[in-house]
Amino acid sequence: MVGYSFMGAAHSQGWRTAGRVFDLPRTPYMAALCGRDSVAVRQAASRLGWAATETDWRKLITRDDVSLVDICTPGNSHAEIAIAALEAGKHVLCEKPLANTVEEAEAMVAAAEAARARGQLAMVGFNYRRVPALALARQMVAEGRIGTLRHLRVTYLQDWLVDPEFPLAWRLRKEAAGSGALGDLGAHIVDLGQHLAGELLAGVSAQIATFVTERPLPEDPTARGAVTVDDAAVFTGRFASGALASFEASRMAAGRKNSLRIELNGDRGSLAFDLERLNELQFHDQTEPAAHSGFRRILVTEEQHPYLSAWWPPGHGLGYEHTFVHQASDLVRAIAEERQPQPSFADGLQVQRVLAAVEESAHSDCVYTPLVHEPTQSSQSTEPTAAAG
Structure with missing residues (x-):
C-alpha cells in the first residue's frame, strides 16, 4: 500500500479483517507499506499491520512479494503510480x-485495459457501494421495486472547513487534490447516483463556490496561502432515460460531520438512505392502498442482506469501517476468479467526466453541459451488485 494516513488506515483495516470474516479463496498478506518519511512509515506499518516498509513507491512495485498495489495517496499521484x-x-x-x-483517468483506463489482457485487474475504491443497505437498494432498483426512476437527489455535507483558520492542507490545493468538495465528496455521490440508478448522467448544470479564499500555511501559521479549490458544489443533472437528479457537496455545512443522504423516486415507489443511520433503508411502496402506505424502515442486518451472512446476528449493526472489509473481500474474490472487479477504472473515468462537466458548467455559466460517453468497460448496468457472504 502507498500512503498511510486516514484512507490508508481505513484500507489497512479492510485488509487485516477481510480474511478473518469472509471465507476467501486467497488470503491477503500485507507485505509492505510505502511512505516518504522512513520513521513515520515504520511506525505506521507497526500500528496498521504491515510486514515491511519502503520509502519509494517505485521499489514497492518491483517487490516479488507484492502482487497488488493499493494506492491511498493524493490524487495528483494516482495516475503515475497506478500505470x-x-x-x-x-x-x-x-x-x-x-x-x-x-486525461489522467483516460490514461489509467488504457493502462488497465492493456493490463487486463495480461491478467492484471484494476478497481477504484468507491467504498460506499459496499454499505449493505445501499447494496440492497441497488438490488431493489434492479428488481423494479420502485419502477421507472423519475428523481434522484443526493447530498453529502461536512463541516471541517467552517473555521477560516483551518490550515491550508493538501486537499485545499488544486495541484494536489484536483478539486475540493466536488472531487472529495462529489465523486462519491456521482458514483452512487449512477450506480443506484443503473444508468449514466447525460448532462449537468452547476454552481460551485469557495467561501474562504485564504488560509494559514501548515508550515507557517503566520502566513497565508490561496485556497485553489471549491468549498461547495451544487448541480442538477439528467439521466439518459430522462430522470432528473440533484447533487450537493459541501465541506462548509456547520453541524454536518459526514452526512450523506440519498433518495430515489420511481413511479412504483421510493427508497431513501442516510449514512448516519447506515444499517437502515427506507422504502415506500406506491402500489399499496393510500390508507396504510408510507415509508417503512428496513433494518438491514439480516443474513439474507448483502455481505451480512458473514457478520453478526440480526439487529447487530455494522459501521463505516466495514465497507473497506467488504471492498477488500470483493477485490480478492474477483482476482481469484479472474473477473473484472467493480467499480472499474472505466467507472472512475465516467465519474471524472461528470466532475469535469460540473466545473465547465460552473465556470462558463453554461445552462447545461452535455456528457459524451465513449465506449468503455463500465460496470454500470441494471444488474444488482454481487455481494460477498
Missing part, C-alpha cells in the same frame, strides 16, 4: 477520485 504498477504486472486498487483530470 507503473499495472505495467509492472501488479493488480491495482486506487482510491477515489480516480485521478485529478479526465
